[in-house]
Amino acid sequence: MLAVHFAPSALFVAYAWALGRAGAFSGRARWHDALPGSLVSAVATLLAISACAALLGLLLHPFQVRAVRVLEGYWDRWGPTSRLAEVLAEHQRRRWAVLFDATTREAKDAADPSGKSLREQIREQDAVSRLERDRHLAVRRLSALPPGNVLLPTALGNALRAGELRAGERYGLATLASWPRILPQVSGRLAAALSSARDSLDTAVNLCHAFLGCFLLGVVALYDEPGRWWLLAVFAVAAALAYKGAVTAAQAYTGLMYVVYDLHRFDLAKALGHKLPDAEDEWGLFRRISDGLR
Structure with a gap:
């Protein structure tokens, strides 16, 4: 609190x-x-x-979940913001497409060095190395995003949606339906880590809202004092930093969601009264559980 x-x-x-x-x-x-x-x-x-x-x-x-969802980009229900949501979502889709294209580029071997100077050979080797580094970086960034057809307008929304659509789905479990049931099965140390990551996310979100509120108050109160406008810039920068912190905290929280399903999916099956499956039956069992929860 x-x-x-x-x-x-x-x-x-x-x-x-x-x-x-x-x-x-x-x-x-x-x-x-x-x-x-x-x-x-x-x-x-x-x-x-x-x-x-x-x-x-x-x-x-009681409105903490809604406070997070506002920054996630769930704006399509509001007429004045629905158009803005679509514009920002399209921007996110273009960024996703650029990353996807980068992951498909394969670094080619350097050309035949015969007849080339040592400097030219080194330049070609450096170009190949840079292309390979860029490809690995694009793969890592793309893995932190949801599929391109379900992207949200904001970075925070996409950081959280990646976990909501993938953490349990890797094993056949629907994450959104199974998360409230698997959470009570989490062990003590992992539960503490989850709680800490969630608190960090909520704190950053609330600080972002507070700084934005201060910014708006300042616009109303100080519009006729240009000498004090630097204060508005301070609050705008602070809100941006708080938002960036929220995105970072969301990525950490999403990573822990993956760990929860790695370690406790069988505890969920047992708590729901199912026998532990063998490797061949695991996917089918968790699909049936997900269908039932839906």
Whole structure:
């Protein structure tokens, strides 16, 4: 609660309080008025901001999944954003196609060195090496994305969707249907790692929302003070960094989803009352389980 909800809420509440105390919403801000005049006033201000931040965090807690989905790019249900979602999704599909094309390029052997100088031979060898490195990099990046036909508009959405569509499917299990059932079977240390990765993701998402909220408040309050616009740039950069952190945390969380199915898929089968299959029957069993869960 402290990291995921209270800290982002306190950041937003403190900034809104400072803007209000400085009179930024009704004219040019008087920033010296935002500072407490005494120790008692400072303590009272700190307690008030903490109480409001705690209340805001508790009110927003049930909407955490929606907060993540907003940054994932599930915007097609909203008329004003559906067109933007399609434009960004098309951009993601073009990037995916570029990576896919890069994975199909095979590094060719250097041409016959006879009759060429040593410098030319070295240049050709370097070109072959660079092509091979680029191909391996494209393979790694492509493996962290979902199939091209189900790409979402944002990097965060695609990082999470890759796990949602592949973690269990490798064994015949539908990930979205089986995840709530396999999660209680997870061992203690892996459960702690999953919880930590999820908290990191949620914290980064909430910080991104808080910085975006501060940015919008600043636009409303400081539009007539060009000398303070640098503050808007700070919040915009901070929001971008928080979003990048959310993508990184999502990739770590997705990696742990793969580990859960690697280690605990048979625990799921046992918990659902099925006999453990042999290697030949494993795929068929998990397909039947997935059909039943759907």
